[in-house]
Amino acid sequence: MLTISFVVAVYRNAGTIIPTYEQIKHLFSDALTSFKYEVIFVDDGSDDNSLAEILQIRELDSNVKALSFARNFGQLAAITAGLKYATGDAVVNVSADLQDPIKLVSEMVSHWQKGSDLVVCHRTQRSDPFSARLFSRIAYGILKWSIPKLPAGGFDFVLMSRGVLKTLNEIEVRNRFFQADLLWASYRTTFIPYTRLARTIGKSQFGFLKKIKLFLDAFLDASYLPIRAISCLGLFTSAAGFIYAIAVAISRLLHDTPFVGYAPLMIVSLIVGGLNLTMLGIVGEYIWRIYDEVRKKPSYLIQSEYL
Template sequence: MLTAAGTISFVIPVYRNERAVTLTYQKIRGALASDLSAYDYEFLFVDDGSDDGSLDELLRLRESDAKVRIISFTRNFGQMAAILAGLKGATGDLVLQLSADLQDPVELIPRMVRDCEAGSELVIGHRAERADRWTSRVTSWLFYRIIRMSFPQMPAGGFDYVLMGRRVVDSFNSIEVRNRFFQGDLLWMGYKTTFIPYTRARRTIGRSQYTFAKRLKNSLDAILDSSYLPIRFISLAGAVVALIGFVYALDIAYWRFTHDVPFPGQAPIMILILFIGGVLMLMLGIIGEYVWRIYDEVKRKPNYVVREVFGLDTHA
């Protein structure tokens, strides 16, 4: 159980958030001053290769508050890389990961901390409702529906807003895998977890940088990293195709020998060839995704490259 005296690290990935980072910082400081004054704090902003004025805004914050620390990447490596860098650099007894877009309510922070004080080691704020566009809601629902086949405890709307105890952070950092699934890894570790539902606000500052291509990549990483379903699908698809071929052969034989109906020609053969060929290509694609991930792991490239740090002596 955590005693109410320690440090809270706020890990905040930043990508093209120049208009939001200062307000995010101010809102969190307000929550600390009003409800969590017993705690010390540090902010660890990870600039994920922003090409706007985000880094300049962060440096201005650091001029006014030495507890603001910054990791700056050489280019955009993605949100997962920024989270990994932030968690490795965080030194607090509690570590809170949240976005810089002000869609997650900072008013929830005191309650999350109280849950950790009461014995939880992982407190997850999950999106019970979201004010995003309908396309985002539908794709998110479909994605997490698939993920919940491997992680039944995964909230239906997913989560990114997480408060972790020190043991959780250390365990998470000890997992040496390149293609990570943040939510899946946290749930897989099995620490005592509390879930807090909230309504995610609509973005009011800036535009979402979470493009369809990034969403697709993260979805593939999550599904292939955490689920046996793609491989199981290959086996099932192979059985279905074989069954279809067998039934079709029986149908042809039946009509040929009982009703003297001649074989209808090349069209059915072409249909079967195209169908089987398409299924085989799909299977090869799934296997190829697994092979690529194995190859990617063997290369042992880092998840990110740091250009410079501000306020940290070193960073792994």
């Protein structure tokens, strides 16, 4: 009998953990009776009753495993840890906030059995605030330039084969864009559109600053576009300055036109200075990430294992 593993990253999700587990368990007593299941909860340093709820479930079900981090390391670290402990023939990454419809897993498993090694449930509609939806639309619109296969609404709810999982676990990068790595590691991907459900319990712990960090990781990790853009912008600025200098020289020689005023000089200086600082910042981001990788610090510290 084949086993489907579920990796559930948890951070301050007390109140939604037990319903998430119950939905998974119901699925295997209804639509997926010919499969076994494994659920791996990864507590990302929660300061509420999340771990207590997980251990309560584990006492009643030996198919449930748990990892507890020493402190908060972020959602990506929790997912990465859970994937390394997953033993199933296929692995589903699902959130613990009840916004991903668990019933879709039966359709995902069906596509996997037909040969897909990655099944992506991508969000076509979401019940998030307007500001969150606007930021998401702009961010994913930019990322589409470098990752053409990336769905417009992004995704987290996925099923991957054992082969894709093995490839992912071999990628040892701290500041990675998980979705791009998934798409790169698969050779046959199926996309399922769905509407992300409204959050009914608790509030999102993925704030604006974390979204900015995710966008930077995606933008810098998944493409050479930033460095290439710096080169093109530098060439364009130099060419524009050179052409302008020639135009000023010709005007001076032919028409004796004086070059007066500090405003043009200030404008050019501010533009060039701003571009230099921006480009230096992008290069600095790359240098920091290289240094961060060379240090080989672990992405997370596991305090307790309940296997």
